[in-house]
Amino acid sequence: MRLRWTVIVVSFASVVLFACTPDLTGTGGPSLIDAVSVVGDTGTAGSGTSPVGSQTLPTAQTQNAPTTLSGSVAASGDYRLFDAGAGTTGDEWIVKPAAGSDTSFLVVLFDADHELLRRELVSPRTTLEHVVRTATPTIYVGVAPANGSGGGDFSFVVTQRAGVAIPAPAQQVVWLNFAGGSDVRVQARSGISFPALDAAVVNPQYAGQSAMLKSAIVAAMREDYAAYNVVILSSDEGPVPGGPHATIQFGGDDPRLLGLADNVDQYNADPGQTAMVYVEAFADYKTMELSADEMGQMIGNTASHELGHLLGLFHTQKPVDIMDTTGSAWDLATDQSFTTGSLEPSVFPTGSENSPARLAETVGEKAGPKEKGVTKPLSPEMMLRKASLRALMRNELRSRCGTCLDPDG
Numbered sequence: 415m416r417l418r419w420t421v422i423v424v425s426f427a428s429v430v431l432f433a434c435t436p437d438l439t440g441t442g443g444p445s446l447i448d449a450v451s452v453v454g455d456t457g458t459a460g461s462g463t464s465p466v467g468s469q470t471l472p473t474a475q476t477q478n479a480p481t482t483l484s485g486s487v488a489a490s491g492d493y494r495l496f497d498a499g500a501g502t503t504g505d506e507w508i509v510k511p512a513a514g515s516d517t518s519f520l521v522v523l524f525d526a527d528h529e530l531l532r533r534e535l536v537s538p539r540t541t542l543e544h545v546v547r548t549a550t551p552t553i554y555v556g557v558a559p560a561n562g563s564g565g566g567d568f569s570f571v572v573t574q575r576a577g578v579a580i581p582a583p584a585q586q587v588v589w590l591n592f593a594g595g596s597d598v599r600v601q602a603r604s605g606i607s608f609p610a611l612d613a614a615v616v617n618p619q620y621a622g623q624s625a626m627l628k629s630a631i632v633a634a635m636r637e638d639y640a641a642y643n644v645v646i647l648s649s650d651e652g653p654v655p656g657g658p659h660a661t662i663q664f665g666g667d668d669p670r671l672l673g674l675a676d677n678v679d680q681y682n683a684d685p686g687q688t689a690m691v692y693v694e695a696f697a698d699y700k701t702m703e704l705s706a707d708e709m710g711q712m713i714g715n716t717a718s719h720e721l722g723h724l725l726g727l728f729h730t731q732k733p734v735d736i737m738d739t740t741g742s743a744w745d746l747a748t749d750q751s752f753t754t755g756s757l758e759p760s761v762f763p764t765g766s767e768n769s770p771a772r773l774a775e776t777v778g779e780k781a782g783p784k785e786k787g788v789t790k791p792l793s794p795e796m797m798l799r800k801a802s803l804r805a806l807m808r809n810e811l812r813s814r815c816g817t818c819l820d821p822d823g
């Protein structure tokens with residue numbers, strides 16, 4: 415999901431949201447279970463340096479011996495990390511609630527670099543299951559309160575099983591539909607219908623430039639996925655693909671969103687999903703005076719972001735990254751690429767998303783020489799417009815900042 419925002423809101427958001435990236439370097443011994451609380455003002459029991467327990471999780475030598483992992487997390491931002499020992503390729507990790515647990519918690523697996531491998535909302539009815547694709551010296555199990563919950567005591571049973579078949583990376587075909595849609599459904603939303611993309615709905619100044627806008631969108635997406643085994647086709651180039659394919663629909667409007675994907679489909683369990691890019695919503699950015707080509711980059715970044723969700727990627731807080739949600743509208747109008755970025759706190763309060771590594775494990779890397787995506791800076795013309803627009807808005811901000819600090823309203 416990519417939230418819609420006004421140009422005014424975002425210059426604030428980028429400042430406010432960036433202040434809260436926790437750092438967990440130096441946590442944990444090699445096999446003891448450690449507790450880490452990053453939010454200094456929560457005052458949670460067990461925070462800081464004292465371990466909550468001395469259990470050792472199953473290691474390569476003690477496979478199949480379930481271990482109970484217990485502790486407590488309080489307010490949002492609080493979490494516990496458990497050092498679970500080495501992760502060997504083909505190990506399957508299963509985390510499920512101990513008997514009697516009835517609360518949901520966010521549970522993640524990180525590799526030794528604190529990069530996200532798997533995330534689940536674990537409840538009495540759901541478990542986390544993950545097969546390690548790439549060997550890592552340490553697997554961390556992280557527990558945090560579910561979003562909107564107050565947390566509490568948790569107790570999970572962790573099982574490790576060796577020798578499980580690793581799902582092979584599989585190509586993804588993607589269909590970009592610019593030709594209009596009827597009763598298109600994403601997530602649990604009711605169906606929407608929309609006509610073929612006409613650039614004039616984004617900005618009357620783009621009238622007659624639909625072909626340029628669409629080709630800029632396609633070019634931006636192909637550049638983002640150039641290193642990966644992703645085939646991007648568009649409705650301007652041929653009919654709907656016959657085999658399994660994801661569909662990105664370009665059309666419609668939404669009061670809050672720029673785009674929405676069916677779900678975050680970790681490791682691409684379903685190759686046949688849908689995402690929307692609400693192109694009419696981009697009419698909000700007329701004041702940026704982007705060319706049709708630059709607007710194509712902005713819409714293309716959003717489409718690549720939604721496709722990233724369909725391939726299993728979560729939100730980050732790094733404005734040059736495609737999965738970012740914290741940058742400004744100007745960042746979104748600038749060439750972005752898949753990088754490693756800190757997780758957005760609602761994904762997990764610490765750790766990062768290594769999108770290139772996850773895409774390589776999920777769809778595979780393209781054979782042959784790698785076309786590395788290069789992030790182009792804003793053009794001198796865009797820099798000038800940005801500066802003049804900010805100057806223009808300074809006065810307006812003074813009267814409106816009370817209501818514009820919360821883009822999620």
Ligand SMILES: [Ca+2]
Pocket residue numbers: 660679682683684685686687724725
């Ligand atoms: Ca998928």
Ligand SMILES: [Ca+2]
Pocket residue numbers: 634637638749750751787
């Ligand atoms: Ca790009």
Ligand SMILES: [Zn+2]
Pocket residue numbers: 415416719720723729
């Ligand atoms: Zn998103």
